[in-house]
Amino acid sequence: MKVLLGADLIDGNGGPVLKDSAILIDGERIKEVGPRAAVTLPPGTEEIDLTGLTLLPGLIDTHDHLAHKNYSLVSRWEIEDPASLNTLKTAKAIEASLAAGYTCIRDAGGLDAGFKFAVEEGLLDGPRLLTAVSIVSPTGGIGDRVAPSGHRNTFNHDPMHPSGVANGPDAVRALVRELVRVGADVIKFATTGGASSRSGHGPKDIAFGPDEVKALIDEARSQEKLTMCHAVGGPGLRMCIEAGVGSVEHGCYLAEDPDLVKIMADKGTYFAPTFDVYEFHSTVSAPHVIARTKQLMQIHQESMHQAISAGVKVVSGTDAGGFVHGDNAREIELMVERGLSNMQAIQTGTIWAAECVGQEKHIGSVQAGKYADFLVVDGDPLKDIGVLRGEGRIKMVMKGGKTYIDNLPVGRPQAVGD
Numbered sequence: 001m002k003v004l005l006g007a008d009l010i011d012g013n014g015g016p017v018l019k020d021s022a023i024l025i026d027g028e029r030i031k032e033v034g035p036r037a038a039v040t041l042p043p044g045t046e047e048i049d050l051t052g053l054t055l056l057p058g059l060i061d062t063h064d065h066l067a068h069k070n071y072s073l074v075s076r077w078e079i080e081d082p083a084s085l086n087t088l089k090t091a092k093a094i095e096a097s098l099a100a101g102y103t104c105i106r107d108a109g110g111l112d113a114g115f116k117f118a119v120e121e122g123l124l125d126g127p128r129l130l131t132a133v134s135i136v137s138p139t140g141g142i143g144d145r146v147a148p149s150g151h152r153n154t155f156n157h158d159p160m161h162p163s164g165v166a167n168g169p170d171a172v173r174a175l176v177r178e179l180v181r182v183g184a185d186v187i188k189f190a191t192t193g194g195a196s197s198r199s200g201h202g203p204k205d206i207a208f209g210p211d212e213v214k215a216l217i218d219e220a221r222s223q224e225k226l227t228m229c230h231a232v233g234g235p236g237l238r239m240c241i242e243a244g245v246g247s248v249e250h251g252c253y254l255a256e257d258p259d260l261v262k263i264m265a266d267k268g269t270y271f272a273p274t275f276d277v278y279e280f281h282s283t284v285s286a287p288h289v290i291a292r293t294k295q296l297m298q299i300h301q302e303s304m305h306q307a308i309s310a311g312v313k314v315v316s317g318t319d320a321g322g323f324v325h326g327d328n329a330r331e332i333e334l335m336v337e338r339g340l341s342n343m344q345a346i347q348t349g350t351i352w353a354a355e356c357v358g359q360e361k362h363i364g365s366v367q368a369g370k371y372a373d374f375l376v377v378d379g380d381p382l383k384d385i386g387v388l389r390g391e392g393r394i395k396m397v398m399k400g401g402k403t404y405i406d407n408l409p410v411g412r413p414q415a416v417g418d
Contacts, residue, residue: 001041002048005049008054012350014347028401031368053396060354061320063106065108066105067111067112099394099404100327101329104129128373133162134188136179138166142207143163143165143190169212176225185225187225188249189208190230195293203250203296205234206234213239227246228248231245237260241267244269248269251272251273255302264310269312314335333345333385333388342383
């Protein structure tokens, strides 16, 4: 066994900080948590001194795109680089995310299940991965990767990475089954365009009809899979919420239809605003994307506040994949900048996020019986949320009782108890 001693513990559940804590670990899981004086250490317990540092649950990103490098079509088609180079770049993004303190990531499209298997088999150091594999949309939707000339990607036909295009309830059901077969943990679909989608298919433009959405959610439930929906505004946003989607991704224009917020609260629907991606799009994207993004910035913030006030659980998702990987905590920082308390923002990336991805029995808070997944930082994120991503602030990252990042001062850890 091993024990982590002396840290100020933020448990992820929103409770008060536990000073001078002790966390006893047996293998992959937490055996006991409490004040140092109250936890009895078995003989031979390895002691790791974290005095003066802050310990949190390992962080969770509910919406990432680890296999994507930028927004160019040739990159998304994976014809810019050799397949082996693409694979290694993705592996580096996965490693960087773990090094940033993220011990679980739900990939929202682009990552095939092989990377999840590689992490589980110990071939790759990375977070616990949940993947959607492909984004489901109709012809012309965001999952339909077509060049402006009308050409499609005919170069890569990976049977483990099927096309996400389906039209009609029967085809949608068949595609859900195929995605489950190739290892999808969640079914990601789109009922609107987006800020970065092609001109003419914007944030409030609809994709799919009610019968297709119902078929998709019903089939996912029958396969015991959660659902997440790219829906920015307009009738497509209403459609997925009324149909009972598990989480709304983006939801920028929720505040225009406040009755939807109540429906989300009543149904237990989670909300991932993904502010990070809109911050990116507001500065460096195509002109029509910058214009769309700037137009929605204020109402996007209002939508989050309406959701929180109504009891909807807001979760942290970066939607990274066109910008830097490994800086996932910028999303939590943006939550604070847009009005959440520091504690609420931490919960968006811990217990609420764990519930959103269906893993709350195992991760998301520091409690006996859960995996020993931790982030240890130098500083107090309840006073300065920026310490979660500050240079040199991450002192330790542990997943399943194994230390992957150790920046503790020499001589501090690894003293064996009597």
